[in-house]
Amino acid sequence: MNRIALIFSFLVCSAPLFAQQPVSEKPRVLISTDIGGTDPDDNQSMIHLLMYSDMFDIEGLVSSPSYGYGNENQILRAIGLYEKDLPNLRKHRKDFPSPEYLRSVTKQGRRGGAPYVGYTKASEGSDWIIKCAQKKSDRPLWVLVWGGLDDVAQALHDAPEIQSKIKVYWIGGPNKKWSVNSYAYIAENFPDLWFIEVNASYRGFFSNTGVPDSLNTDNYYARYIRGAGYLGKDFKRYYDGRIKMGDTPSVLYMMNGVPNNPQGESWGGSFEKMNHSPRIIFNQNATIADTVPVYSVLEFHLKGPKIEIPSDSTCFTLKVAGQKWGGFYLGNGNYGVRYAPKKAETLTYTITSGIPGFRDREGTFVVDDHWPGKPGPADYQLGTNWYTDRSDPKLFDGQWQGAKTILKWRNEALLDWAKRWKWLSEK
Template sequence: MNRFILLFALCFHPFALIAQQPVPVKPRILISTDIGGTDPDDNQSMAHLLMYNDKFNIEGLVSSPSYGSGTKGEILRMIDLYEQDLPKLKAHRNGFLSPAYLRSVTKQGRRGNAPYRGYSKATEGSDWIIKCAKKKSDQPLWVLGWGGLEDIAQALHDAPEIQSKLRVYWIGGPNKKWGANSYAYIAENFPGLWFIEVNSSYYGFFSNNNILDSVKTTDYYDKYIQGAGYLGKDFKSYYNGEVKMGDTPSLLYMMDGNPENPARESWGGSFEHLSRSPHVVFNSATRITDTVAFCTVVEFNLKGPEIVIPQDSVCFWMETPYKNAVQKWPGYYLGKGRYGLKYVPKQAEIVSYRFRSSIPNVDFGEGKLTVTNHWPGKVNNTDYKLGANWYSDKADPALYEGKIQGGKTLSKWRQSVLTDWAARWGWLKK
């Protein structure tokens, strides 16, 4: 390499040249995913997981779609593709898991979000989380959340003694918006859980703001994936091959350094302790002067007529505009004329909404809410108080990637990550 070019790279893009750090022990992991639902980035992340599964002891693949129509059938379809590519992967590395084993640990979790109380009935997926957590092992079980927390919340409710056995790395953001009830249940009842709540940093993985990166998510498919086996052919089906993989940072975190230290620099981000999770309660529709941080649990506790329906039944909706459509968030009857709804805004904006119900005299009007871009925002006396092992996106303004809080703790590693993955795609082309 020309000396000037090498010096330029060292000075202006050092992170792409730093090697991956060793992991102390191959981790036990369980994936909870909404694959096959509304956001196809989980399929991209599943391809990444299958191509790197030699680095993990995978104990479970649970379909947990809090929103959308995902099922474990989509996980099994991806395993079928992996099976066809496996001979080429095994030619380069030992330790890849058998397709039969992966199918045996694939389980169906809850379909749809939890009711207001945050849990419902046990599922095959939640029971499997409990079974894996209770295995005799010197290692914790790392649960990597790519979707809602419904099955994790259900497992904790049914077997609270597993709390000390778990480590959770959760991609929040939109998943928190769709699964507000299960998140609130965990934060309120299990504040001592070891939990990394990633609400924004993960966006840094698929941003393309660093013009010095030679590896871009927009042309990565054409350069490295096209013609690479069955998984490569399938990859084109999601975002036309553009790399998003918003859940992959959870895997990267487990691949680079000691996962017991969230504050370290790692491919999967760097995080700081969170002593409280913002939670604001309103007793009526809000006004534009009401302000919360993004990813705050906004709880509406409203008074209305006493009606004869089962407690925790959906009986009204909060409607918010989204692009050219309307999103609807369920509200519940809590009994004795009380109504409740939890809503989580995922980004800085002014939210306009309208409450609607088909039940006569259940009308809570409409409102606006101002959402700011700094998590966790101002202190509220209703915030969830968290324990010593709850972590989240770093708040340092210098680490913002544009509007993305903590985004630079991930974006600076993207070129290293994608270059490493490109080598594995190359194995499938031979």
């Protein structure tokens, strides 16, 4: 090896670990969020988004609460705090959008999950997704989904042609069970959608595995945020300032690396292709001998009395893992309900109804940690642009598949954010 080659080799091997460079052009993004619902991590992620809003062309901020009491006022409240901190932000970057503009693209989406069919009627939010997707542009519209897929499914139903104009990065996992009907509709009817389904990798962003004390989820606020502007004061309201921000990896994905290459490296994760999404149909009670993949779509098909209510009406209850889910009458004495388990465990369920002649049921099934697992006969068959968490066991963080693809960049991303918190501390 000659001397020049030796020096080059040394520089490459000793270089610190850095992700690819920031994206080459501003991405068009639309956020669909269940902010204000049961989990305040969306409030934390909204603060992060606004502090980096100079890096995006934000075309929509849609309130899409599949569950809970979230609404657009939570987004507008965050914009109001951003407005107060904006003078300090603009000392460093001139491209931050005006609060007036952000308010103009804030829309209310559907409240509550979609019925069994997966869609219902248009909302202001779903119509806005369509309007943005149909704009003439040589850049795709990136739809970053922090909650349920209900408004995305509605938009696709009402304007199927936008399938080729949008790219979706979805924080699934627990969100999947809240919008399982919309997910099922999209997977069955739009398999060629460009879709990153992140069921577990996002957890790497709030993992403390191998993290220095100053960047620990419990310590970051005191070290970098305390006293930093109006947004910093508000951050303390959520988890007492502890970092969660499970939806932030969707934003990080658009900031760093090459978004059009999900298999590459990015602050927002690295993903692999999937060609099927597991779907399991139970026509009878499940037993301990039944094992299903985590995050899979489970359908319980039941027979019962023929009743005079509209098809797709809720009329019975599935109770599982301490939560209740509405089941639907499908017509002609057929009933159905879907569920998506969020972690590996053994679950027992009951199905009950006050309908005369409806037989109550109960059962048990085992959830394993293999996603998406081996193909099954009822699976949704996906196209060539559907991606998900990497399955390499070396990339698990504990039980969470693919989480190390985000965890490896977490410190770098948080230190970059710390610089912006310092901007807000300036007098």
